[in-house]
Amino acid sequence: MDPRISIVTLGVADLAAATAFYEDGLGLPRHEFDGDIAFFALAGTWLALYPREALAADAGVGPDGSGFAGVTLAHNVDDEERVDAVLAEAERAGATIVKPAARADWGGYSGYFADPDGHLWEVAHAPGFSPGP
Known part of the structure; x- marks a missing residue:
């Protein structure tokens, strides 16, 4: 594969x-x-x-899932200011901020929002990690 x-x-x-x-x-x-x-x-x-x-x-499965599904989507950005800006943009668009951006124990800076259907997105700056492949 x-x-x-x-x-x-x-x-x-x-x-x-x-x-x-x-x-x-x-x-x-x-x-x-x-x-x-x-x-x-x-x-x-x-x-x-x-x-x-x-x-x-x-x-071929039932649609009745609720709560945490064990999956998050991540959007990495180039700096901490951009993390804050993307979270604010998502909130203005109707997202719910689940976890405000803060220094993470793994050395980066991140926060989470939930889209209107509850799908979780992490917005993060990870020093030394490129935002894309």
Whole structure:
């Protein structure tokens, strides 16, 4: 298997609202595509939004998950000021700040927000770690 992730798909309760959060609120570039799915081009991968119940049905599992799912998404940036700026941008777009940015025990600076469907995003500056591959 090649070492890559091609698409990260998030199951969402309201596709239109989630699409607006990521496109209008966070400014992610949306790829035009017909159907009940939204695609956003990211550096090196795609982010997709799909109705939660339909995604669960596609995978053959129940849609009733709640609480922490054991997964977070991470967005690394070049400096601490950018961590604060991205968290503020997410909050203005409708995200909930779950953990305000602070010095981390691993030597960096990070905080977390939850998108409108509760998906957790870490925004971090990790000295010596490049934001992208």
